[in-house]
Amino acid sequence: MFRKEKQMKNKYKPKYNIPPSFTIKECISYLLKEKTNSDLSPEEWEGLINNELKIDDRIAVELEKVFKTPKQFWLNLQNNYNEREKKMNKKKHFQESLVKKGGSNPESKTLKPNRIPPSQKTKEKEHDK
Secondary structure, three states, X not given: OOOOOOOOOOXXXXXXXXXXXXXXXXXXXXXXXXXXXXXXXXXXXXXXXXXXXXXXXXXHHHHHHHHOOOHHHHHHHHHHHHHHHHHHHHHHHHHHHHHHOOOOOXXXXXXXXXXXXXXXXXXXXXXXX
């Protein structure tokens, strides 16, 4: 019924590799720049897409124009992200400091109620002697 079409082979062999996401990001940047009244450059769009550029007042106004979403939405989105990052980094640094001090990661072990860890039992026995 259906005839299989022979797939054409591309004979061009570049010496570099570009992922499809690069082309997609370029197209999105072009569309947003050319098809909207945005004053953001393609580099700024790419920075936003790659999370390399933070949303400030100026960028929030541009996003508001393009996406018809209130400026405050974009500012809140950035602020909420920043706050979560701070909390996550604090927790990470706290856990790393515990490991450096010879402690353990409090999330790595869960102890049953009223159970003394084996390392503390031996210390208590030595102390009682």
